[in-house]
Amino acid sequence: MNYESLALFKLYLITAPILFVIGIYAIMITRNIISVIIGLEIMTKGVTILLAAAGFFNGRPQMVEPLIITMIVVEVVILMISAGYIINIAKKHNSLSVENIKNIKG
Amino acid sequence: MSVHILLLSLTVICAAFAVVRTRVIRAAIMLASISILVTITLFVLKTPLAAIFELSVCAGLITVIFISVISLTNPLTKEERSEERENMFKKFLLLPVIIIVCGVSFYMLTKGINFIPVSGPEAVEVSDKAELWHLRQIDLIGQIIIILTGVFGVAVLFKDNKDDKK
Known part of the structure; x- marks a missing residue:
C-alpha cells in the first residue's frame, strides 16, 4: 500500500463514521418515525462505504461484494417491516410521532 | 484522489441535508441521492455487482417504498411544520460541531494504526x-x-x- 492509497483509505475511514454519527444524531433528535428510518439508512450507507473501501485497499474487492449485497437485502427487509409498522401506527393514532409506540398495550 | 474526495464530501453534505429537512418527502429524495453517490463510489472502488444492487434496490425500491408510505400518511399542517422547523433548527445547531469533533477524533485515533495489510496465506483469485x-x-x-x-x-x-x- 503506497502513501497515496493509505491517505485515501484514511479519508474513507474518517467519512464512514461521520455518516454513521449523522444517522445516530438523526435518530436521537427527531420524533418522526420516517425520519428515524432515514437515519438508520444513512448509518448503513456509512457501513457500506467502509466495507467497500476495506476490500479495495486490501486488494480483494470481490471478497466484500457478497457482504454488501447481504447488507442491502437486510436493509430492504427492515425497511419493509418498519413501513408496515408506520402505516399501522399512522392509521391508529393519526400521527407519526415516536411517542405513540410507548402507548401500545396488549 | 480528487474524485474520491468529491464523492465523499457530497455524500456527507447530502446526508446532513437529509437529516435537517422537515418535509419527509424531501428527506427521502436526498436519501436517494446519497444512494446514487454511494453507487458511484462503489463503482470507483471496483465492486460493480454491489453498485448495481445499491442503485436498483436502495436508490429505486427503497425510495418508492418511502414515497408510498409518506403518501399513505397524513402530511403536517403549516402551523405544525413551522413549529417543528423552529424546534429542529435549535436541535441541529449542534450537528456541524459534532461532525467536526467526530472527524478530528477519528483522525487522531487512526493516526497511530498501521494499515498495511498483514501478509497472510496467498489469496486465491476467484471471479x-x-x-x-x-x-x-x-x-x-x-x-x-x-x-x-x-x-x-x-x-x-x-x-x-x-x-x-x-
Missing part, C-alpha cells in the same frame, strides 16, 4: 460469480431466510384487523 454462488452459499441461504421473514412480517402487518372495523 465474483464463483465467490457469490460457491463460496458464500450460507450467505445466500441467510438472505433467502431474511427475505421470507420480511414477506411474512409484511403479510402479518398489512393484514386488516377485524376488530378495527367494528
Whole structure:
C-alpha cells in the first residue's frame, strides 16, 4: 500500500463514521418515525462505504461484494417491516410521532 | 484522489441535508441521492455487482417504498411544520460541531494504526460469480431466510384487523 492509497483509505475511514454519527444524531433528535428510518439508512450507507473501501485497499474487492449485497437485502427487509409498522401506527393514532409506540398495550 | 474526495464530501453534505429537512418527502429524495453517490463510489472502488444492487434496490425500491408510505400518511399542517422547523433548527445547531469533533477524533485515533495489510496465506483469485454462488452459499441461504421473514412480517402487518372495523 503506497502513501497515496493509505491517505485515501484514511479519508474513507474518517467519512464512514461521520455518516454513521449523522444517522445516530438523526435518530436521537427527531420524533418522526420516517425520519428515524432515514437515519438508520444513512448509518448503513456509512457501513457500506467502509466495507467497500476495506476490500479495495486490501486488494480483494470481490471478497466484500457478497457482504454488501447481504447488507442491502437486510436493509430492504427492515425497511419493509418498519413501513408496515408506520402505516399501522399512522392509521391508529393519526400521527407519526415516536411517542405513540410507548402507548401500545396488549 | 480528487474524485474520491468529491464523492465523499457530497455524500456527507447530502446526508446532513437529509437529516435537517422537515418535509419527509424531501428527506427521502436526498436519501436517494446519497444512494446514487454511494453507487458511484462503489463503482470507483471496483465492486460493480454491489453498485448495481445499491442503485436498483436502495436508490429505486427503497425510495418508492418511502414515497408510498409518506403518501399513505397524513402530511403536517403549516402551523405544525413551522413549529417543528423552529424546534429542529435549535436541535441541529449542534450537528456541524459534532461532525467536526467526530472527524478530528477519528483522525487522531487512526493516526497511530498501521494499515498495511498483514501478509497472510496467498489469496486465491476467484471471479465474483464463483465467490457469490460457491463460496458464500450460507450467505445466500441467510438472505433467502431474511427475505421470507420480511414477506411474512409484511403479510402479518398489512393484514386488516377485524376488530378495527367494528
